[in-house]
Amino acid sequence: MSTSQENQGRFARRTVIAVGATGLAAAALAACGGGSEGQGGTDASEPAGKGDGADGGAPLAATADIPEGGGVVFADEGVVVTQPKAGEFKAFSSKCTHQGCAVRGVADGVITCPCHDSTFDAATGGATGGPATLPLPEKRIRVEGGSITLA
Template sequence: MTPYVRPERRISRRTLLGSAGLAAAAVGGLSACGGGGDGGAGSSSGGSAGPVSAKTSDITVGGGKVFAEGQAVITQPAAGEFKAFSSICTHAGCPVADVTSTINCNCHGSKFSITDGSVVNGPATQPLPARTVSVSGDTVSVS
């Protein structure tokens, strides 16, 4: 019986460079959602954590607003009660998208409480970190 001999296979330069480009794009795409894993302190686009201020009238009662530039979300669970949280999802480091009756991350469907930032719907298992909020007159500020 004659042993099988694998024919020599050559990869063209074009194929090699194309494959390397696809691999780089895949790694870049995966890293866009941040550090991965729960408690992820991954980076996100849209600025860095910093001070934010808004008019109290801009924050709806029973809802809230996301401030991408300061990586903050301000909510008003009850009239005159303002809360603030990090706007970076603890599941994969994506920025949260919007606030309805919950704080919503569109990357993987996590939802957080507007009252305390706790997880309402996974896959996240860690709450959104609270931020310091203060109200002066008709201005709400987050630091």
């Protein structure tokens, strides 16, 4: 076999291997990729099992569970619900805007991140101290009949 024929054979094998590997990679990505509407997947921005509230999704909490001047962090849902004043409920992302740690406590109108002691206003989500300078993004909720549901 000549050198030219050996090189052609080698290139042909490389092409087959490269094409085969590309096909396998594409199949793996398709199997692991997030679904979109109509494909049975869940939206990454919405926790699995939680409805949008319009379809009667499970309540997040009872209004009685949220202390006035404080709040509750729902880690699985990525949300913190506060009650700045009696009967007024607010919800924000529980992900600190500094480095993404989960906020932990809510007391005396202040949401606190334990990682670097950033603080946020429980009524507005605005950063009030620490290294965080951006507010916690607001989340939509619906308060009906003593229940709080993500909207």
